[in-house]
Every structure is written in structure tokens, then in C-alpha cells.
Amino acid sequence: MSDTPLLSVSGLTKHFGHRIGCADVSFDLYEGEVLAIVGESGSGKSTLLNLLATELSPTRGGIRYRMRDGAMRDLLAMSEAERRFLLRTDWGFVRQDATHGLRMNVSAGGNVGERLMAVGQRHYGRIRGTAFDWLERVEIETDRIDDTPKAFSGGMRQRLQIARNLVTHPRLVFMDEPTSGLDASVQARLLDLIRNLVSELGLAVIIVTHDLAVARLLSHRVMVMKSGRVIETGLTDQVLDDPRELYTQLLVSSVLVV
Amino acid sequence: MPPHLTLERVSKSFTLHLHGGAMLEVVSDVSLSAGPGECVVLGGPSGAGKSSLLKIIYGNYRCDSGRVLVQDGSETVDVAAAEPRRILALRRSVMGYVSQFLRVIPRVGALDIVAGAGRQGGLDAETAAQRAKELLTVLNVPERLWGLPPATFSGGEQQRINIARGLIADRSLLLLDEPTASLDARNRAVVIDLIENKKRSGTAIVGIFHDDEVREALATTVVDVTQFAAKAA
């Protein structure tokens, strides 16, 4: 267990004019940790995720990341080229809407292979071989390797997104409501897959979800957000079983018990 | 050798915001300890806060005041104040929690569930697989079920999978919340045996057992939790 965090966030704040996107968020994330950000829509959890993934720039605050060489770097001071390189090698981003996370006109194999080609792999056979392995790992029939995701179901598209992101062995993966909009059984299968991959690969994950069941199943820690602020944070089972704040108690009590 | 577990003046209450901010006192001023090979049995009627106390030790419930000291090798960790990842590390290698309920993991076979828990608890893959088979055998889980996900198993079978999962790794502190409830006499005896073995190997145990037979067989100390009831809030 490394004692330096992988990601260190301090005082992260984003204003949209007079409106607060998120305010004064600080936390550390360590390798292998899964952090769930929960809250209702409009609570600022997606804003926070976009700030962390450097897709938005903050009004205030800092984000530091431990690079593969061990150096802690200030993400906001990095050049765009470096950040983008990080995004397509050491990071992943699984999006709620697969059509934003995949190239819908490119075959499944090409979708998985893109990151490999982006980091300079130039051997077709090996790229295809790796894509093949990853399709297998995310339980997509390998004879679909040349089909485009247009022909895939919602669950398959999400699994393909995961393969596409994990192929470069990232250390940090952002997930934005990866299971919403899927049927319950499809959702269960996807959660199971994500859980296994996360523990197998020792990934650090920041997952945004409004679904407390998803947070409970996948995450070690949870941050509860309301009106752009983190109002409660802690071990996932602690926050969900012993919620302190009124809002968290409300969230927990409005979950159907199954 | 210091005790594996020491509770110092632990108090816990719930504030129910959805019920007009009502305060629900659970336990107050609890102090107890469990050393290597000791089995502290929590006694008292239901509602006295026995399960809550186990959950506080496991870090599942927070406490309002006091310290929950768990020994991790030469280091003493206060669960009440530790960072989440420190608590998770304790759960991986130091303290285990066995309830009567198996939280079902879809699509994973029984044997893999048990062996997986062993690997998570620090066993190498081979040892984990070996121990999983031994445990399922002594717990009388028919071999034909080993490859199947336990979702469809009977309540008793699920419970035995859960016990195997909780006992497979070598942890120095075990928290047991009625692990033998609804087991038949034969399997109850097996479980008593398994726990007795853990005690002999130096594990400290804090448990809740309603069954007198089990309690008498295992307890080195019985602590009546009613003595920790809220003192006039």
C-alpha cells in the first residue's frame, strides 16, 4: 500500500456565473480505491467529475496526480498535450452515454485498439490480438470484433467502453453513471464485471452515481454531495448504514430495499 | 502481548433527522477487551445494542466518543478515528466479520466465493483453494454445489458458505453475529469446532450467540450489554 495518494484534490471550486457548480472539495484517492460520488441530479457530482478529469477548469483549487514515475504533478499546470496523453494512457473515462465514449462508426476491435495505436503500436496482428483478448474479458462474443457498436445492445456498448478504456492499463478510471438506463439484470452483470476488473487490476476509480446500490456494490468510500458541496464522506458501508446528515438519511431511506 | 481489541468508553447514538431529530441512544461508555484466544460473548436481550457494538468495532457504525483500538501487528489502530483505507486494510488482514446473512454475489460459484475471500485475506491462491475445499467439506456442503452460485441454495447452505468465507483467512480478530442461528445440530457442532480451532490458534473473538450450547462451549467471558444502556440521556 503506497502512502502517497494517486490523486490529491484540494479546495476544488467551480462557479458558473453566480451559480455554484461545486465548492471547496478536498480529498485524497489512493491506488486501488473506489470512490463513489453520490447525490441527486444537480448536486454537482458531474461537475466535480469533469473538473477532476480536467475537462472543465476550476475557479479555484488544485488537483495533483502521481505520475508513473512517482512524481506528484499539478494537473492544472500541465500542458494540454501532457494532460491528453495522461487521459488516453494512464486514465480512463467510462461515460453514461456510450455514443460519447465510443466511436460508433468504428468496429469493436478498432474501438479497443485506438488507444494502442495512439501510443504508437503499429503491428496490426498484435493490436487485433489484444482487442480480441479484451472483448473476451468484458464478455463480448469475439466474433463481433468487426461489428460497429451501433449493432450492440446498451450493456454491450458499456462493456466495450470499459475494454476500450482499460486496454492501456490505466491506473485511474472515471465513471459517470455507467449503469444507468440499463435493465436490472444487465446492470447486475455489468456491475459484477466492473467489480472484478477493478479488484483484479487494482484500479483507482471515481464513480459518479445517483444509485446507492451501485455505490454499495462497487465502492470503498463514498462522498455525498448536495448543492455543490460534500456534506458527508466516509467508508461506504459506514455512510450508508449509519448516515449522519439529514440529506444522506433521506437518500438512504428513499432507496427501495430489495 | 496486548489484547487484540480494546474498547475504551465507547458511546453511540443515532440522530434520526427524518423523525424530528430524535436521539436514539444505543450504547454508552462501553469498555471491554479481548485478548488472543479469548472469546468475549455479548449477552443481553435483543435491542440492547449487541449487533451495533460489533458494527462499531468493524467500523461499520461510527461512534460518538471513545476509542476502538485494534492491534495490527505492532501497531495499534483506533477504528473510531482511522481513515477509511486504514479500516479497509484492517478488514483485509486483521479483523473478520461473520453475520448470519450471505450477501450474494451473482454469477460466482460457492467455492470461488470462499477461496476469493481467502485470497483477499492474504492467502496465496493455492492455499486458498485448498482451504476452501476443506471448509466446504467439513461444513457438509455437497460437492455438487461447489461450482454453483449460492443464490439458489437453501438458507442453511448459504449460511455455511458465509461461515466458510468468514473463517478461511487467518485473522487475529473475529466478530461473529449469530453465525449458528438456524443451523442444525450437526452443523452447529462443526461450526463450534471451527471457532474453537481459531481460538486455539490465538484469534480473539467477540461474538453474539443466542444458543446456550454454543455460548457455553465457546465463551471465555460473557459481557452483559444491558449494563451499557444509555444512562438517562
Added chain:
Amino acid sequence: MTAQSATHTAPETGYNFAYLDEQTKRMIRRAILKAIAVPGYQVPFASREMPMPYGWGTGGVQVTASILGPDDVLKVIDQGSDDTTNAVSIRKFFKRTAGVRTTTRTGEATVIQTRHRIPEQPLGEGQVIVYQVPIPEPLRFLEPRETETRKLHALAEYGLMHVKLYEDIARHGHIATTYAYPVEVAGRYIMDPSPTPKFDNPKMHMMAGLQLFGAGREKRIYAIPPYTQVRSLDFEDHPFRIQTFSHPCALCAAEGVYLDEVVMDDRGGRMFVCSDTDSCEERREQGHRGAMLADTPAALKGESSHV
């Protein structure tokens, strides 16, 4: 410098030399200079309305108009041929507006405007080839956003280009892109050689002449200066290869040149002949004879034109 003097044939009156006004030419020349300075980089320019529709080479025509001087000798080809409608009308356009000498001989030309082909005869120092480009952006196929493609060029993030080639191999078993085959220029920018067949890609590499590309509708100019490295993208296990033809040219017996298929009748008769008509004619003048020459239809022998 006024351009009107010393022309070989008197240009049409009422137009500035080579149609464009001098200010516009200066603007385009500045873009050309920048393009030469940053090989393969697409320089935006304020493309003008030309008296011909988009798709007929308005980009190439503006580049040609801006570099043309009264002493230049102009050759215009379309699909390798000097006598197709597009080539003829552009040649006529410059004859009328600039009064420059025109030619079909590759060796005689100082400026060659082309659509699709690079002449078979290697270009020398001092010669300029101007390509007409419909879509200059090689990344457009996979990334429709202009803001994003610009960023990809700026940061040299070219993984996408290989995704396109990957898709080709996955679908066809080989890289099926036969024209507009992407190249890397001077080890930096990825460039679309426009609709030129990949057969001609090797000619771009270390060419002694200057190569200019103009896209009128898309308002972009780019360039490859003389003696610049031009590498066609490929995979280690699927290396770049040019098309090969199983027969020599049916008219001039040339081998290792780009051939067009010509359908001769409605009974499946066909032949393969040089796409570069000038090169083919020259070879025939030198006495080379292809297998089909004896019974070639009159039209193809250039004896008379059909209806």
C-alpha cells in the same frame, strides 16, 4: 511588378493578369509561403469565388493564379489526361486571363495543375505541381469536429489515422484505401494527398519540385517543399504497397506506370492504358508499341473524335 507585359498571347482585356486581383494574390502567396515553411500543415486562406463551381478545382486555380508569371508554361491534367473537360477549361481559363504559354509536355511545363495524378516523368527542380483538393482534412473520416482535428494536428495525436487503416484491414483483409492515402510529411504533420491514387505517393517523397495543395471550398492551402520526406502510413505487418498491374500499357507497352481501364465495346472487351496521356504519347513517338495498338478504336488513337 505588373504582369501584363511580355505575354505570349494577348490576354483578354478587362481582367487582371491571371484573373485574381493583386491583393488577393499577395494574400494567397503569404499562405503559400507559410505552408512551405510548415510542411504538411493546412494554412487557412480567404478563398475567393471563382468563375467555376466548387469541385472543379477552385483551390488549385487560385494557387496557380497566384504563382503564375508571364514566362511560365502551364500544363493542366485531370486523371492524368490533358484533354478532359476540366483540364481543357482550366487551361483555357489561364490562356485567356494570363496569356501564358500552355503545354501538354511534362518536361516543358514550369507549373502543372493536377487533379488525381502526378505525371510519370519525375519533376525537376524549378517545377511546381499544384494539386486540386476537395477535402484537405485526413482526420475528417473519424473526427467530424474541426476544433478537435486542429487540436489533434497541433498535438500530433495521430492514432486515429491508424484506426482508419485498421478498419480497412479488418474489413477487407488488406489496406483497401487506394487513393487519398494518408502520408506523414517531414516527420510531423499527417496530410491527405487529396484524391491522388496511392500509386503516386512514392513520387511525393523527396520530389525535386515544389508541391502545393489548394482546397477552395475548405479554404486551405498546404505544401511539400522540394526534397522533403513523405512517408505513407502503414502497419509493420501490413506495409504500404502501391498497386501493380498485370499487363503493360496496351498502347505504349510501358510497365510500372498507372493504368486506366478502358471499356471498348458492349461485349466485355476492354484494355488497360496509361493514365498519363502525355507520357504515353511520348513513348509512342519514340516507337514503343503496345499489344492493342493495331486494332485500337480510332478515338483512342487520337485520329478523330467520336460523336
